[in-house]
Amino acid sequence: MVVDGVTVENLDLLSDSECSLISRLNHCCTPFGRRLLRQWVSAPLCDINAIQARQEAISWLLSGEGQSIVKTVKGKLAGIPDLERMLSAIHSNGNEVRSKTHPDSRAIFYEDKIYSKRRINDFLAALGGFKILAQVSETFEGVDCQSKLLLQATHTKQTSPIGRFPELKEALDFFDEAFNHNVAKQEGRIIPVKGVDHEYDSSLEEIAGIEEELNEHLKEQKKVFGCKGKLGKSPDVVAEGNVTYFGTDRKRYQIEVPDHACKRATDDHNLQSQRKGFKRYYTPEGKELLARMMAAEDKKAASLRDLNRRIFAQFSNYQANWVAAVECISVLDVLLSLAEYSRSQEGEICVPKFNQPSDLQKPFIDIKEGRHPCILVTGGFIPNDTAIGQKPGDEETEKEDNDNDASLILVTGPNMGGKSTLMRQVGLIVILAQMGCHVPATSCHLTPVDRVFTRLGASDRIEHGESTFCVEMSETAAILRHATPHSLILMDELGRGTATYDGTAIAAAVVKELVAVGCRTLFSTHYHSLVNDFAKWSGVSLGHMVSCELSNFILQIN
Known part of the structure; x- marks a missing residue:
């Protein structure tokens, strides 16, 4: 799925705010797991098989057998340093060409011993981190896990035919015995045992x-x-x-x-x-x-000066294994994080179901009692049903109700009525669903979305010399240019940046174009003339957000 910068900002996917999606999902224990989570949020899947593989993994982690080892695994992962960046640093420090051509090779370091100690400490920390990764892999040995994705991430080829976790024991044993770690920490240089460095x-x-x-x-x-x-x-x-x-x-x-x-x-x-x-x-x-x-002594001294680099270079000879181990455990860490998010939800959650789009199956979304994924307290939140397009089994009722196959819902309602919240809620639920995560709803059924477009809020871009209306039009133009029948469009009060009649004309023209494309769309507006114009269109469904007062409390209802 393509998620552009406008959508990232409008749906608050990656900001540091406590209410952003990444903040709600982030229960990762490792730095590289957190980076992978950002990638998953930024680029959800479209492949149904890959989505279902993640769903199976999260469901197993939420099961009784999965919960029995989750705490153990999290405890081990919590102490792991940032191995991904350490690998890059060690590889750079072990590069022979860099050691000769980099300006550092011509510099005089008056505290070279201090710098050397830091490099060695990082190197030893990386070795310790990979030992923990190997222990995490061993934790899953003998566990009856039905998830292929978890088997791939935690098992070696020796323990499972589909395992992708590399065999690290030989390399770790070599570096354990290659030199005295305590002496290296104290002196800031590595003195290898015989047979390690020719x-x-x-x-x-x-x-x-x-x-x-x-x-x-x-x-x-x-x-x-x-x-x-x-x-x-x-x-x-x-x-x-x-x-x-x-x-x-x-x-x-x-x-x-x-x-x-x-x-x-x-x-x-x-x-x-x-x-x-x-x-x-x-x-x-x-x-x-x-x-x-x-x-000969000069040769020995020169060898010792370059010895740390050569040991780091030997470490980089196993780079493919180190990288594979980090990738596997980062996947496990993100799955644990998504499972924790699903477990911590106060209301009901469900596993989304996907249909493969075809000539007979048009794109659709059907969410029952959906809740906003970033709202923690559900007591005051009214769940909403959202149905866009014709889902399987609606063929018989289609003849009686033309709204069943509508690809666009025209949403009206008062200010503070919940229109924007509903639109963001649908967008976030779709992104969560295609990440493979469980979603806050009683049921969620859809065909994959190839791109989420948003036109929400009203703001200018002074630094780019763009007015509010200019921003609206440029974002709308991008939507009309790139939308496909499999896209999801969220448009909130298009035309507010100009005069009423001009805004109405623009909104009507855009609605017609989106209906012609056939993409799933939530289009909120205050232009009630649009309701009259599109009331009888077969591709348009009408929705209205209202509120009622009960016992002096304002409750939002659909």
């Missing part, structure tokens, strides 16, 4: 190989100088009376030799420094090993 592992292997060569080189020097002392635990350890390595950083691996053995030094031993009882030398081989060690 580049980091190769740098460690290279350093280990050079250390072995350094140990062999020291053994050779011991033989040269005739000292057979034991090696320390590390090449940097100095032992008195023994040939050892000395130095730090770029002066490492100087060979420290006792004075009594220095006479064995060769031309390859270059004196660097000395202390009491010892002299320190470099050999060409030692300098080469030092250069190789420094290069």
Whole structure:
């Protein structure tokens, strides 16, 4: 169904107001569920099979068996972060091209550790969130659920042939064991275990190989100088009376030799420094090993600087699974929200029934005792019946009453009589019905609506240089241009922005055109001459909103 911006505003579908439709429907537990709910409100379905699939899911969630796990599932979903946005951020942080071409790559961050900690905390929060999603999926295992939509959203291929929830255990286990999460949080960088990152592992292997060569080189020097002392635990350890390595950083691996053995030094031993009882030398081989060690350590440091990005990139290798999991749980969250809305209604609710339009079945809407979906207290609200078009089974009565197949209802009545409320009520019930939600009525029967058009209220658009009458005419022109026999039109007091006679002429011309199109229409007016003009038209039905006074209370009646 197409719902344009004018209709969104006139029916108050998405505003932050407490009385908007989205505010009444929103019982979602997750941010991505709330975003999907807005999409469902903005674009209801036209496919009857898809609508019925949602209806079955909501009905099962309202059943006794469904209610037994709804509370558990909601409790788990309530603690989930915004995984949808986190996925985008992690994917961006793991992008190799971005890391080289983005201006951030040339920037100097004086608090880089803080930023890194934030990224890691978000990454770990995302992993925790996906663990909860997997637990939600496991909650539905073994449950006798008859809804295909719920089975698709909560089951994997292993537990149901039609399941669409991805298998996350392997990926989550990998990242659980890939590094120490607590150390990563504290230090702001990820140190992977062996086998996780090839580049980091190769740098460690290279350093280990050079250390072995350094140990062999020291053994050779011991033989040269005739000292057979034991090696320390590390090449940097100095032992008195023994040939050892000395130095730090770029002066490492100087060979420290006792004075009594220095006479064995060769031309390859270059004196660097000395202390009491010892002299320190470099050999060409030692300098080469030092250069190789420094290069290997630089490689390790470079690998560590880019390690967070590579881990994030590995996470993005499972992007299809992460996205699929979020999509499945967002559908579940919205279904839970619609079920909660249906359960919280004070009056009677029903599951709308749909007929497929055809050559034999003209578009129709039949609502019995409908109530406004956004009004919480129903004690003072009078339910209304609305029938537009010819519903199945009315063929016999059509001969006796020409109003039965009328596609347009001409609604009259006093100010504050409820005309606009009735029109908004019908529009909202149709949108709810095609979202797959239960609706506040005793029964609702219709063919799918392809687009809802509204021409309600009277206001100008100063910023666009449009007067009230100009706004009326432009919106009406859009309706006449795009309406089809399957559309729903809600027009409230067309022509009020100009003189009475001009307004009457415009309203009459528009009514004739809408009747010719055959779209379902509620057309309210104060021009009573229209009632006389269209009283005998086969495509027009007359309706009047009145009120009566009972015990000093004004009650709206149809």
